[in-house]
Every structure is written in C-alpha cells, then in structure tokens.
Amino acid sequence: MDIANYLSELLGQHGxxxxxxxxxxxxxxxxxxxxxxxxxxxxxxxxxxxDPQTLDGDDTLTKYIAEKKKISLASSxxxxxxxxxxxxxxxxxxxxPFADLGWFFMDKGRIAFKSKVxxxxxxxxxxxxxxxxxxxxxxxxxxxxxxxxxxAPEHVSTPIQATTTPVQSxxxxxLPPPIRDIQFTETVNQPEEYIDDEPEIxxxxxxxxxxxxxxxxxxxxxxxxxxxxxxxxxxxxxxETQLLPEPKATPVTKSDTDSVKKVAQPAxxxxxxxxxxxxxxxxxxxxxxPADSSTGPVFAIILESTKTLAxxxxxxxxxxxxxxxxxxxxxxxxxxxxxxxxxxxxxYEEAKAQKDRLVKEKKIDIKSYPYxxxxxxx
Numbered sequence: 001m002d003i004a005n006y007l008s009e010l011l012g013q014h015g016x017x018x019x020x021x022x023x024x025x026x027x028x029x030x031x032x033x034x035x036x037x038x039x040x041x042x043x044x045x046x047x048x049x050x051d052p053q054t055l056d057g058d059d060t061l062t063k064y065i066a067e068k069k070k071i072s073l074a075s076s077x078x079x080x081x082x083x084x085x086x087x088x089x090x091x092x093x094x095x096x097p098f099a100d101l102g103w104f105f106m107d108k109g110r111i112a113f114k115s116k117v118x119x120x121x122x123x124x125x126x127x128x129x130x131x132x133x134x135x136x137x138x139x140x141x142x143x144x145x146x147x148x149x150x151x152a153p154e155h156v157s158t159p160i161q162a163t164t165t166p167v168q169s170x171x172x173x174x175l176p177p178p179i180r181d182i183q184f185t186e187t188v189n190q191p192e193e194y195i196d197d198e199p200e201i202x203x204x205x206x207x208x209x210x211x212x213x214x215x216x217x218x219x220x221x222x223x224x225x226x227x228x229x230x231x232x233x234x235x236x237x238x239x240e241t242q243l244l245p246e247p248k249a250t251p252v253t254k255s256d257t258d259s260v261k262k263v264a265q266p267a268x269x270x271x272x273x274x275x276x277x278x279x280x281x282x283x284x285x286x287x288x289x290p291a292d293s294s295t296g297p298v299f300a301i302i303l304e305s306t307k308t309l310a311x312x313x314x315x316x317x318x319x320x321x322x323x324x325x326x327x328x329x330x331x332x333x334x335x336x337x338x339x340x341x342x343x344x345x346x347x348y349e350e351a352k353a354q355k356d357r358l359v360k361e362k363k364i365d366i367k368s369y370p371y372x373x374x375x376x377x378x
Contacts, residue, residue, distance in 0.1 A: 003083045004099035018058040021084045024051040041131040050113035299351040302371040305337040312338040322363045
C-alpha cells in the first residue's frame with residue numbers, strides 16, 4: 001500500500017495533514033533562491049515542512065485510504081501503523097525516499113525530513129528550471145594613473161556580486177492547488193508495500209434450504225409411486241385379517257374363478273322364493289361369503305367400498321354390465337364400509353393376476369386390490 005502517494009494527494013487538497021505515529025506535514029511556498037554550493041538560481045516553488053509532534057485523534061489519512069481501497073477503517077489503521085513502523089526502522093539505517101516529497105532520515109535519534117522543492121505542478125511558477133552561473137575569478141587590478149582624456153575601466157564583476165545575496169524566508173501557503181500523483185520508475189530503498197488481504201467469508205448452504213430440498217425429493221418420490229405403482233399402497237390389505245377355524249361345511253359346486261359360489265338349495269325353498277311378490281324380489285340383498293370346505297384362505301378382488309347397501313348394489317350392477325361378476329359383500333373383517341367384490345381365489349397371486357387382467361381390459365379401476373375374506377362359522 002503506497003501511503004506516501006495518498007499523503008501527497010491529501011497535502012495538495014488540504015495544505016496540511018497530521019499522521020498519528022509519524023508527524024505533522026504542512027505545504028508551504030518558497031520564493032526564488034540561490035544555492036551558493038551548487039551555484040544555481042532556483043525558481044519559486046513548494047516544499048514540505050515536517051514536525052515530529054503529532055496531533056492525536058486525526059484520522060484523515062486513514063479514512064482517505066479506506067475510501068480509496070474500499071476497506072474498513074480498522075484495516076486502514078492497521079496497514080498505516082505497519083507502514084510507519086517499517087519506515088522508521090529503515091530510516092534508522094539510511095535515507096528513505098517518501099514519494100516525490102523528500103526523504104526521511106534520523107537526526108540525533110529523532111526522525112527528520114528533508115523536503116524537495118517542486119514547481120512543476122503549479123501554473124503560477126511557469127515550470128522554470130534552475131539556472132546555473134559561473135563566477136568570474138578576478139585578480140586585483142594594478143593602480144593606473146589617470147591620464148587626461150582617458151576613462152578608467154569599470155569593474156565588470158560588481159553587478160554579479162550584487163545578485164548573489166538575496167535570501168527569502170518561506171511563506172505559509174493557506175490552500176495550494178492539488179498536486180498530481182507523479183510515479184517514479186526508480187523504487188530503490190522504498191519502504192515495503194503491504195497489500196490488504198482480508199479473508200473471504202465462506203458461507204455454507206442454509207439449513208432451511210436443505211430441509212426444502214429433502215421435502216421436494218420425498219414429494220416427488222410419493223407422486224411417482226402413486227402414478228406408476230399405485231398397487232404398492234395396498235400391499236398389506238390382504239394380511240389385515242386372520243382366518244378363524246371352522247368345522248367342515250357342506251360341499252358346494254365350485255364354478256370358475258369369475259363366478260360366484262352358489263350353495264344348493266332345496267326345491268321347497270325355490271318354490272317359496274317364486275311365490276313371493278315382485279316387491280320382495282326387487283329389494284337389494286347382501287351376498288354372504290361363499291362357504292368353502294377347505295381350510296385355506298379365500299381371496300377376492302375389492303372393486304369399491306360404499307357406506308350404504310343401495311349404493312353398493314348399484315355399483316355391483318354397473319360392473320355386471322361390463323361383464324364382471326360383481327357382488328355385494330358384507331361380513332366380519334369388512335369394517336364399516338360395504339364392499340363390492342368379484343371372484344373367489346385360494347391364493348393372493350391368483351387374485352392379483354385376475355385383477356391385472358381385468359385392469360388391462362379396462363373393466364375395473366386400477367385402484368382395485370386383492371383382499372383376504374374372513375370365513376363364516378356355522
């Protein structure tokens with residue numbers, strides 16, 4: 001960080017600046033002057049006066065650096081203090097150039113500053129360069145008697161000696177114009193530059209973002225199962241009830257898997273049913289589960305579940321029109337709802353195969369599922 005250039009810019013703007021830990025700088029104007037050792041006339045210009053006494057609490061420089069470098073005020077103070085410490089250590093060994101303002105050095109244990117006079121940054125000085133002169137070595141002139149009609153030669157060195165004595169004291173400059181930031185290619189013995197490396201803050205993924213991603217994934221998985229594998233939602237339907245032991249029942253004729261098992265009835269019972277009025281025959285009847293002499297489980301395909309018997313019978317009629325041998329089933333293990341079922345199978349696999357065939361023929365809904373019926377005891 002080139003703090004010297006920032007200090008030069010502030011001096012051009014304010015005319016004076018105090019740097020905590022270093023000293024007080026003021027921009028003053030000097031008139032034309034003559035350097036007898038160099039035998040040169042120097043034009044008017046500006047120079048820097050330095051006083052090691054600092055003013056506490058002046059943070060003009062650190063604020064200016066923070067704005068220029070886009071860093072915090074604490075970081076600016078840290079780098080400024082580090083730069084000043086390195087500058088004092090190097091000045092104890094040798095002269096240290098300070099931008100285009102002058103040089104720092106140690107004088108009897110105290111830091112001092114030798115200013116460079118500059119007149120190139122102000123139009124009022126016209127940018128004049130120093131002028132070198134030669135002194136004339138004049139030996140003592142012999143005495144000459146004046147003759148009538150002759151004129152003694154004049155001493156030619158008198159005007160030159162009269163111009164070698166002007167000395168002007170520097171006048172304080174209230175507010176000089178800004179000084180351009182002049183870059184020098186020679187960087188020998190420059191104080192070490194410090195680059196402000198502020199650590200980057202790494203931010204992880206928010207906890208709420210992770211929770212939201214998990215919820216979206218679970219919802220997508222559930223939607224996929226419901227759309228493509230709805231039968232997975234009914235895997236335990238057939239294992240909800242347990243079969244009860246029952247004695248041997250009267251053997252009945254067993255039809256194909258799509259037909260309802262019918263128990264043989266006596267002839268008198270058939271005659272009584274025929275003699276009943278039409279109103280009795282039109283009433284919906286609940287079909288009891290078919291009796292089976294085997295001790296194995298009985299499975300059927302659940303087509304619909306309704307709350308009323310009338311609606312269940314209507315659904316059964318609707319399926320029968322499609323060619324499905326549907327019937328109303330109500331009994332133990334059916335719960336509060338009345339079931340509309342079809343078929344009678346000895347294994348779950350047979351019931352599932354028949355269900356898949358009917359779904360493929362678009363006779364029943366895909367939501368239908370195999371169900372293990374509870375056998376009635378006589």
